[in-house]
Amino acid sequence: MTKSFVDLLRSRRSIRKYATEPLDPEMVVQLMEAALLAPSSKGKRPCEFILVDDKQKLVALSECKNFGAAMLREASLGIVVCGRMDVSDVWIEDTSVAATTLLYQAEALGLGACWVQVRERGLDDDTPAALVVRSVLGLPAEVEPLAIISVGRKLRDSRPHDEELPWEKVHTNGWNNANQD
Numbered sequence: 293m294t295k296s297f298v299d300l301l302r303s304r305r306s307i308r309k310y311a312t313e314p315l316d317p318e319m320v321v322q323l324m325e326a327a328l329l330a331p332s333s334k335g336k337r338p339c340e341f342i343l344v345d346d347k348q349k350l351v352a353l354s355e356c357k358n359f360g361a362a363m364l365r366e367a368s369l370g371i372v373v374c375g376r377m378d379v380s381d382v383w384i385e386d387t388s389v390a391a392t393t394l395l396y397q398a399e400a401l402g403l404g405a406c407w408v409q410v411r412e413r414g415l416d417d418d419t420p421a422a423l424v425v426r427s428v429l430g431l432p433a434e435v436e437p438l439a440i441i442s443v444g445r446k447l448r449d450s451r452p453h454d455e456e457l458p459w460e461k462v463h464t465n466g467w468n469n470a471n472q473d
């Protein structure tokens with residue numbers, strides 16, 4: 293049965309452990325269809341996606357920063373979400389929307405996925421993660437990597453978001469101090 297949208301929002305979790313069983317090619321098509329349908333400012337579509345299923349490259353990408361990228365070693369697929377700075381001044385927003393859309397499409401397909409932040413992250417020696425990604429994938433100068441979405445089959449079910457939501461963050465008709473501690 294198809295999940296309602298709110299059920300999808302609640303069940304999506306960051307999944308960092310994956311089974312070895314590969315993805316069906318049709319799943320990859322559906323993931324990318326979702327990403328390509330994501331809205332972009334002025335419809336400029338500055339997003340570019342690099343699909344990585346080469347194990348050596350996934351390992352190299354997993355080493356683009358010291359923390360938070362290791363799951364790419366086990367992932368079936370890394371989707372490197374990039375933006376063209378020469379196409380849109382708000383490429384960060386547009387690529388973020390596309391990356392988010394990928395996370396929810398993965399959940400809709402029953403797959404596990406996690407956002408690996410690249411922009412503004414790096415190695416302890418100050419090498420930017422983007423520089424590592426750029427050299428592994430041969431990106432041209434105008435194409436800036438935002439994040440990598442790691443994707444694989446879930447090893448186990450994860451707990452849905454069933455916590456109390458922070459409704460105090462919702463303000464009506466202006467800033468409401470009473471909402472905050």
Ligand SMILES: Cc1cc2nc3c(=O)[nH]c(=O)nc-3n(C[C@H](O)[C@H](O)[C@H](O)COP(=O)(O)O)c2cc1C
Pocket residue numbers: 304305306307308359360361406407408409410
């Ligand atoms: C902009 C952004 C950057 C993130 N970067 C990373 C990352 O580099 N590595 C990682 O393991 N998780 C990363 N995450 C996942 C968050 O840690 C995760 O979404 C958060 O802890 C909430 O958990 P949930 O996704 O299971 O709801 C990122 C999420 C977002 C939205």
